[in-house]
Amino acid sequence: MISLAGRDIQHEWGKYVFTGIGLGLLIGVTLTMAGVYRGMVDDGRALLDNSGAELWVVQKETLGPYAEPSSLNDDAYRSILAVQGVAQAANVTYLTMQVRSAERDVRAMVVGVATGEAGTPGWPPYLVAGRQITRSHYEAVADVATGFALGDRVRIRRNEYAVVGLTRRMVSSGGDPMVFIPLKDAQEAQFLKDNDAVLQSRRRTSENPAFNRPGVPGLLDAVITSQTRNSFVNAVLVRLRSGYAADNVAASIERWQRLTVYTRPQMEGILIGKLIATSAKQIGMFLVILAIVSAAIVAFIIYTMTLGKIREIAVLKLIGTRNRTIASMIMQQALGLGLIGFAVGKIAASFWAPFFPKYVLLIPQDTIAGFLAVVVICMLASLIAIRAALRVDPADAIGG
Amino acid sequence: MKGLPLNRRTLAFVAVLVVLLALFAYVALRSGPLAPVAVTVATVESRSVAPGVFGIGTVESRYRYRIGPTAAGRVKRLLVDVGDTVAAGQLMGEMDPVDLDDRIRALDAAYRRSEASVREAQLRRDFAQTQAERYEQLLAVRSTSEEIVATKQQERHAADAALLATRAERARAGDERAALVAQRTNLRLVAPADGLVSARDVDPGTTVVAGQTVVEVVDPRSLWLNVRFDQSSTLGLESGLPTTILLRSRRGAPLPGRVARVELRADAVTEETMAKVMFNSILDPMPPIGELAEVTVVLRAATSSPVIPNAAVQRVDGQSGVWQVVRGGLSFTTVTLGASDLDGNVQVQSGLTVGDRIVVYSAKALNARSRITVVDRISGAAP
Numbered sequence: 001m002i003s004l005a006g007r008d009i010q011h012e013w014g015k016y017v018f019t020g021i022g023l024g025l026l027i028g029v030t031l032t033m034a035g036v037y038r039g040m041v042d043d044g045r046a047l048l049d050n051s052g053a054e055l056w057v058v059q060k061e062t063l064g065p066y067a068e069p070s071s072l073n074d075d076a077y078r079s080i081l082a083v084q085g086v087a088q089a090a091n092v093t094y095l096t097m098q099v100r101s102a103e104r105d106v107r108a109m110v111v112g113v114a115t116g117e118a119g120t121p122g123w124p125p126y127l128v129a130g131r132q133i134t135r136s137h138y139e140a141v142a143d144v145a146t147g148f149a150l151g152d153r154v155r156i157r158r159n160e161y162a163v164v165g166l167t168r169r170m171v172s173s174g175g176d177p178m179v180f181i182p183l184k185d186a187q188e189a190q191f192l193k194d195n196d197a198v199l200q201s202r203r204r205t206s207e208n209p210a211f212n213r214p215g216v217p218g219l220l221d222a223v224i225t226s227q228t229r230n231s232f233v234n235a236v237l238v239r240l241r242s243g244y245a246a247d248n249v250a251a252s253i254e255r256w257q258r259l260t261v262y263t264r265p266q267m268e269g270i271l272i273g274k275l276i277a278t279s280a281k282q283i284g285m286f287l288v289i290l291a292i293v294s295a296a297i298v299a300f301i302i303y304t305m306t307l308g309k310i311r312e313i314a315v316l317k318l319i320g321t322r323n324r325t326i327a328s329m330i331m332q333q334a335l336g337l338g339l340i341g342f343a344v345g346k347i348a349a350s351f352w353a354p355f356f357p358k359y360v361l362l363i364p365q366d367t368i369a370g371f372l373a374v375v376v377i378c379m380l381a382s383l384i385a386i387r388a389a390l391r392v393d394p395a396d397a398i399g400g
Numbered sequence: 401m402k403g404l405p406l407n408r409r410t411l412a413f414v415a416v417l418v419v420l421l422a423l424f425a426y427v428a429l430r431s432g433p434l435a436p437v438a439v440t441v442a443t444v445e446s447r448s449v450a451p452g453v454f455g456i457g458t459v460e461s462r463y464r465y466r467i468g469p470t471a472a473g474r475v476k477r478l479l480v481d482v483g484d485t486v487a488a489g490q491l492m493g494e495m496d497p498v499d500l501d502d503r504i505r506a507l508d509a510a511y512r513r514s515e516a517s518v519r520e521a522q523l524r525r526d527f528a529q530t531q532a533e534r535y536e537q538l539l540a541v542r543s544t545s546e547e548i549v550a551t552k553q554q555e556r557h558a559a560d561a562a563l564l565a566t567r568a569e570r571a572r573a574g575d576e577r578a579a580l581v582a583q584r585t586n587l588r589l590v591a592p593a594d595g596l597v598s599a600r601d602v603d604p605g606t607t608v609v610a611g612q613t614v615v616e617v618v619d620p621r622s623l624w625l626n627v628r629f630d631q632s633s634t635l636g637l638e639s640g641l642p643t644t645i646l647l648r649s650r651r652g653a654p655l656p657g658r659v660a661r662v663e664l665r666a667d668a669v670t671e672e673t674m675a676k677v678m679f680n681s682i683l684d685p686m687p688p689i690g691e692l693a694e695v696t697v698v699l700r701a702a703t704s705s706p707v708i709p710n711a712a713v714q715r716v717d718g719q720s721g722v723w724q725v726v727r728g729g730l731s732f733t734t735v736t737l738g739a740s741d742l743d744g745n746v747q748v749q750s751g752l753t754v755g756d757r758i759v760v761y762s763a764k765a766l767n768a769r770s771r772i773t774v775v776d777r778i779s780g781a782a783p
Contacts, residue, residue, distance in 0.1 A: 351427070
């Protein structure tokens with residue numbers, strides 16, 4: 001038995017393939033949109049993964065450090081270290097700002113990491129070039145997405161930093177690439193904004209008669225020194241000893257240090273449930289509409305393709321072809337179109353995904369779901385087309 | 401039925417499908433979870449590392465003289481300005497003496513008066529002495545009474561005492577004057593040593609309290625740096641070690657120096673150890689006091705042992721280690737790290753042997769099941 005579908009496709013294979021490619025690009029866009037949504041959620045997860053923490057200790061009753069500002073004293077980590085079950089505790093600061101290199105500036109999240117050896121919580125867990133920070137000042141490790149190269153000098157507030165290492169996929173929940181600098185510098189960067197601001201604040205203090213008293217010559221200097229010192233950090237990242245439950249240690253720190261502590265699931269809830277909830281829903285809504293539109297377009301294309309052959313189908317009926325044969329021809333063609341479209345879509349999405357400014361994550365589950373959806377839609381669409389084809393009057397083949 | 405044109409069409413269609421399938425397969429294998437992770441690999445070498453300590457400090461003067469009055473008063477005049485060179489003993493300024501000069505003159509007069517009093521008492525005593533001697537001679541020839549002689553002798557003693565009193569009075573007046581003159585000298589602001597005027601905090605006419613600095617003199621030959629080092633990296637820091645000093649104003653020109661002393665008291669709040677670092681030569685022009693400097697101290701080199709880049713060190717399940725490439729696959733090896741240098745090399749005390757191949761950079765986080773493909777450098781990362 002000859003394949004009617006194959007014959008028909010052979011007849012006008014160019015048109016068939018191009019229709020498939022067109023369809024594929026549409027499917028590609030849908031897959032990409034799903035990837036954008038997944039990428040957003042993954043950015044949030046990456047932020048948590050990369051911090052290397054199991055507990056986040058933040059200012060009492062705040063959702064810090066990512067969703068809300070939080071500040072706690074930089075010696076709080078010492079008492080946290082003393083809590084049973086804590087293996088490591090490290091200060092960390094986060095500050096989203098413009099980082100300037102020679103001629104351009106990049107929006108980045110500046111992370112202040114405590115000194116120590118590689119693997120300290122907060123440090124970039126892996127690098128793609130260069131080395132980790134070894135000096136306690138003026139060195140930076142940047143995400144490749146910042147566009148900085150090894151040896152570049154970047155300016156953060158009042159100081160210049162040498163880029164000594166590059167890493168990848170270190171992003172804030174908003175997708176901004178991270179720049180890691182030593183903690184002390186980061187504390188200063190958060191507080192000492194620029195030289196003018198420092199000067200103005202010094203002037204303001206010196207004009208305050210309470211601080212500038214002629215009878216007490218050293219007072220003004222002492223006040224200014226205390227004003228230009230920042231002993232706060234945004235969070236303490238805690239790693240647990242094996243065998244200790246995160247919830248128990250968190251409860252213990254909350255109770256005795258009177259700070260707020262989040263475990264990994266809680267933090268994920270904050271990031272994904274609160275911080276990126278609206279924008280994720282926005283993308284999700286768009287994805288749903290795009291999927292519906294794609295499905296409709298696929299259905300219309302198959303339907304019109306069948307209607308375009310209505311004369312030939314009438315001829316087939318005239319020569320006594322069975323309905324089953326005609327139906328299977330239409331369905332085979334529809335599925336073939338779907339398969340070509342899916343392949344093209346997947347290829348296109350994979351090729352253009354890396355060029356997006358924010359992370360696009362194409363996960364296999366989405367791809368499989370997309371594949372199933374394409375097959376189902378093609379089948380449904382072909383059913384409508386089959387119904388139209390079967391209702392055609394064989395007399396049409398000769399008439400009109 | 402099966403003509404050539406149909407065959408050509410079939411071939412073309414099949415060709416398109418094959419290309420599509422090939423691309424699809426490529427995409428499925430090269431992206432997503434099935435794709436291998438690009439890694440760079442290094443071989444563990446044995447060599448010594450020269451650990452370094454990096455700190456920042458400010459330029460300070462070892463000898464800094466803050467000159468000011470010892471009592472509250474008004475600045476009368478200042479003869480020097482910032483940047484002037486002064487020699488030891490040079491007059492730099494003076495406080496307003498107010499009535500001190502008048503009081504000295506008054507004491508001058510009082511002194512002259514007491515001198516006159518001394519002269520008068522001297523004359524009185526000389527006369528009383530002469531009288532007493534004369535009457536003693538008269539008594540010897542019995543020409544006068546004993547009572548009169550006794551009176552004359554008593555007068556002589558009284559004159560002696562009066563002379564002593566006026567002399568003491570004169571000495572008191574002299575000392576009082578000397579004291580006032582000393583006070584007056586104390587109002588002069590004099591350079592205690594050779595140096596450079598680094599600050600002039602007030603101007604003539606200003607009232608200052610006791611101990612307030614009017615002029616500051618530093619010794620430019622005694623410049624050093626007060627450097628703060630992070631405590632976690634200061635093992636082995638000791639005086640005498642060579643350092644490289646990078647002044648903020650002379651970025652491109654590192655200066656040699658040495659650690660003068662490591663302070664015995666560390667900063668408990670900022671968790672830093674302080675040390676003083678001297679320049680090897682006197683700087684001309686002198687860097688401003690308070691200028692920021694970056695100081696790198698090279699510690700004594702550790703003995704040779706396996707060395708890895710610090711980028712290779714990862715943390716898995718709370719343990720530091722490296723991903724070792726074993727027969728094309730990955731296995732995580734926990735290591736004990738030793739000394740490290742500022743260029744990112746770190747010694748391995750245990751866990752690895754020379755010749756082991758370890759992952760240095762990876763395009764994403766690795767796990768034991770990751771498929772890897774070894775590349776020279778990770779794409780997208782600058783060399």
